[in-house]
Amino acid sequence: MKQRPGADALLEAALTTLQEDLLPTLNGRQKFQAAMIARAISVAKQDLEGAAESRRSELQSFARLYGRDVGDDLAALRRQLAADIRARKFAAGKPEETRLIDHLVETTATELRITNTKYLAQRQRGRGAESAV
Amino acid sequence: MGLSVMLANNIAAIEAFLRRATGAKEVAVKLVGRLGGGAIQENWAVDLAIDGKTIAAILRADAPSGIDESWGKAQEFALLKVVHAAGVKAPQPLWLEETGSVIGQPFHLTQRLSGSADPRKLVRALEEEEGDALAQELGAELAKLHRIAPAAAQADLAFLPAPAADLVAARLAEFRRRLDALPEAQPVLEWAVNRLEDEAPAYARGGDVIRFCHRDFRTGNYLVENAGLTGVLDFEFAGWSDPYEDLGWFCARCWRFGMYSAEAGGIGRRDAFYAGYEAAGGAPVDDGKVRFWEQMAALRWAIMSLEQAERHLSGRERSMELALTGLVSLEMEYDLLIDLRLPGFKPVPKKRNEEGDAA
Numbered sequence A: 001m002k003q004r005p006g007a008d009a010l011l012e013a014a015l016t017t018l019q020e021d022l023l024p025t026l027n028g029r030q031k032f033q034a035a036m037i038a039r040a041i042s043v044a045k046q047d048l049e050g051a052a053e054s055r056r057s058e059l060q061s062f063a064r065l066y067g068r069d070v071g072d073d074l075a076a077l078r079r080q081l082a083a084d085i086r087a088r089k090f091a092a093g094k095p096e097e098t099r100l101i102d103h104l105v106e107t108t109a110t111e112l113r114i115t116n117t118k119y120l121a122q123r124q125r126g127r128g129a130e131s132a133v
Numbered sequence B: 001m002g003l004s005v006m007l008a009n010n011i012a013a014i015e016a017f018l019r020r021a022t023g024a025k026e027v028a029v030k031l032v033g034r035l036g037g038g039a040i041q042e043n044w045a046v047d048l049a050i051d052g053k054t055i056a057a058i059l060r061a062d063a064p065s066g067i068d069e070s071w072g073k074a075q076e077f078a079l080l081k082v083v084h085a086a087g088v089k090a091p092q093p094l095w096l097e098e099t100g101s102v103i104g105q106p107f108h109l110t111q112r113l114s115g116s117a118d119p120r121k122l123v124r125a126l127e128e129e130e131g132d133a134l135a136q137e138l139g140a141e142l143a144k145l146h147r148i149a150p151a152a153a154q155a156d157l158a159f160l161p162a163p164a165a166d167l168v169a170a171r172l173a174e175f176r177r178r179l180d181a182l183p184e185a186q187p188v189l190e191w192a193v194n195r196l197e198d199e200a201p202a203y204a205r206g207g208d209v210i211r212f213c214h215r216d217f218r219t220g221n222y223l224v225e226n227a228g229l230t231g232v233l234d235f236e237f238a239g240w241s242d243p244y245e246d247l248g249w250f251c252a253r254c255w256r257f258g259m260y261s262a263e264a265g266g267i268g269r270r271d272a273f274y275a276g277y278e279a280a281g282g283a284p285v286d287d288g289k290v291r292f293w294e295q296m297a298a299l300r301w302a303i304m305s306l307e308q309a310e311r312h313l314s315g316r317e318r319s320m321e322l323a324l325t326g327l328v329s330l331e332m333e334y335d336l337l338i339d340l341r342l343p344g345f346k347p348v349p350k351k352r353n354e355e356g357d358a359a
Helices: A007-025 A028-066 A074-086 A095-115 A117-125 B003-009 B011-022 B073-085 B119-125 B128-145 B167-181 B187-203 B243-251 B270-279 B287-313 B320-339
Strands: B027-035 B041-050 B053-062 B093-097 B107-111 B211-213 B222-225 B228-232 B239-241
Touching: A007 A028, A028 A074, A028 A095, A028 B320, A074 B187, A095 A117, A095 B187, A095 B320, A117 B320, B003 B011, B011 B027, B011 B041, B011 B093, B053 B073, B073 B093, B073 B107, B128 B211, B128 B222, B128 B228, B128 B243, B128 B270, B167 B187, B167 B287, B187 B287, B187 B320, B211 B243, B239 B243, B243 B270, B243 B287, B270 B287, B287 B320
Parallel strands: none
Antiparallel strands: B027 B041, B041 B053, B053 B107, B093 B107, B211 B239, B222 B228
16 A cells, blocks of 8 residues: 555554563463564564565576576466475486575575574574585 | 353363263362463363362363374373373373263363473573483383383274384375475475485384384473473374384474473483483484484474464464464474485584684
């Protein structure tokens, strides 16, 4: 909608009110529920803010993976990829497997940045061989 | 109508049921409150007075929409009987109502054990030594459970399906079926199934055994009081399996509740857990095989969490908690992408002076 405040500002206002005014007054199950609502709003807000960019980067990643123009139907592309993986089209130890893993790590990290950026940071800092991002 | 309303309206019916089940003249049921951890089950603390004798009990009924993997109330009751008889610290099963005619769905009553199951509080409250001692105690308890073998199994367990000859292959085939049933494609999880399929032969040992397994043995599913174990809970996924499925599930990263360096359930050292298991008569623990099953665990929990979200999204059971659970799968996906590429699924050991980050 063109009317101000837009979706992002409304979510921001809702989240602030919930976290600063409401949550401190609650206990027990209600506090738990309010914390879940805050988390849901926060993830939705992050998703909304980064939606265009993450869509663009996932499409670019698909284009690199398949080495061709891939169109713009992400759901169909993910279905195709899942089917290709199950059909073992990315041979182990071959460059196509490296490209596949790069794609999977990158797209998963992008989503995890939206849902739980702390978790992502913690794992990237950790001891694993997280070379692809 | 929520179960809370149903229960409050049906106290008289539950009392009548208990009079029939016990033959007692005087039965009074008092609702104490709802207990947490009810994504699959609804658990209620109730105080029973049966001919003057007071019993602290738990009433357990299925949540409005169950998940396919879990047993119904009658089977769970039978499982508890066997487990309790085997000397495992588990709630004693008391009465079963399996027709659904009393409160609208089947339920059972079990003994109410003391202690807390809250995993987040537990992993942060324990001192290091307490945590290792608890890990050891849990290892011992699991070994007790794994003594129950199919050959010696009571007729009570006849409903448990026979295990597949190739258990890992059967689990992976099941994962693929469950991925097919989800509305969105899951490329990372498809890749993880392939990786585990490729790795499996290296972890199939000649002496593999099949035992009674809990299949949800993890922090959050046992009770602790004063840093000691008071009871193992939630047997609704139990069945015949490779004991390593339980060992791996317990140690899996996704069940450490943020305390990642405490590799046994977020509470203690892996060695302490293994030592407790072996000292109580469990077979010597093969660390590599446990780690393989930890990856199986991450994959299984990723799929389960997506299924939880679908319970909400399908409208079968509206729940904020179930909806948020769906988001957790991304954490396991990222973990799988890292851990399935590590040799032996082990973190690369840090070299001295090479890495400043002590995380």
